[in-house]
Amino acid sequence: MIALAGDESRLYEPLLALLPVDGLSISTFGHVLAAETISASDAQSFRLDELQFDLGEGPCWDALETAAPVLEPDIRKRPKHVWPAFSEAIIAENLGAVFAFPLMLGPLRIGAIDLYTNQPYQLGEQDIRHMEVLTTVVSRMVLSRALRLSESEHVGEADMATRRAFSRREIHQATGMVLAQLGISAADAFLVIQGHAFAAGRSMLDIAAEIIDRRLSFAVNEKQIEGSHD
Template sequence: MSDDGTEARTEPGDAPAAAAALCARFIELLPVQGVSISVVGAPAHSTIGASDTVAARAEELQFELGEGPHWEALRGGQAVLVPDLDERDQSWPVFGAAVRELGVGALFAFPMFMGAVTVGVVDMYRSTPGGLDARAIATARTLAASTAGAALRLAARSASEDSVARGALTPEMRREVHQATGMILAQLQVTATEAFSRLQAHAYSTGQTVEFVAHEVVARRLSFRN
């Protein structure tokens, strides 16, 4: 469905352009400056697109740090509204500090559903504090519902087509993160959760993205063995 109740459609062709069109619908109809859309499930948690570099980095920070409204929306299946980031700073101390440096004042995360299953999240930000009124919240929920199917199709297409162009606003499906987690697990003889935590910690402590560190591990340029 679109905002008028019909399902959002994506035409065959350029995947980044199709993802950008999905993001643009939220910006056109809501008082937000930026949007990112991600899906979960096989083969991995993936960001299909973001409207700008701030939206892309805000979503990436949540993935790297494991905290933020994105994860709360994903776990709880409910929209998470943060009209003033300073007021929720204690909920996500590391992420809150990092995302404010990007010039973000408010955050909103809306889960996407297929039936009763949460299949992804739409993350939105405002550059200044400010909430969404009841009408905007209803519109955001409708848009998230209408975007779910198209987002899943784009994610599946990106996973199966090696030739799909990927840019800074459409991060690659995170296959390497899972590969790297498995390699760290074998290197350290720890659980998968602990292996991923080590990957996150290294990325944060070195100021790099999780994807970059994972690539270095998979390329065998970085080992976690003592």
């Protein structure tokens, strides 16, 4: 069981203990949360995040965009034209393999976990399955952390409204609809609504009303799935 405990910067520790890599980092970026390295096992991991943030390209960006892992068992053999600036920047870095797994909760794309090894290395199928499970757990923790830290900055009339009994009923109803749309737990469905409201700069009550009125849906239809593979 992974626990944030008191020091969130040490979240990398249980993951590093489970995986055959030399270092890893957990970061947020994209449209939902600001770019930030939450936890890094070493200076190299932090540097890997920093380069990708600064350049706006690299494995973590592709992982988040495609909602799928990016596995580079020999990063030096990756065609330079794919990530031209990133490929140039890592020439002096001690990197053999780089792997990036997206952090997502429902439709919310939160960030990524980057892993590296000093020598070329191929992650095994079991390692990839472990990461798929771990990224779900970490995504929930990271989003909860961001929302918790933002609470003191977003207390106002709209937030007070969400505490009224009628508002709670609407949010509860919307949570049930998101749960059905995505096939996730009630707690995660609530987090999806809360995270979407945070990213949009709106109240949960507003988002809940749109969900109930069917003006907003998080369900992925077949056309969206087909389009993601084009």
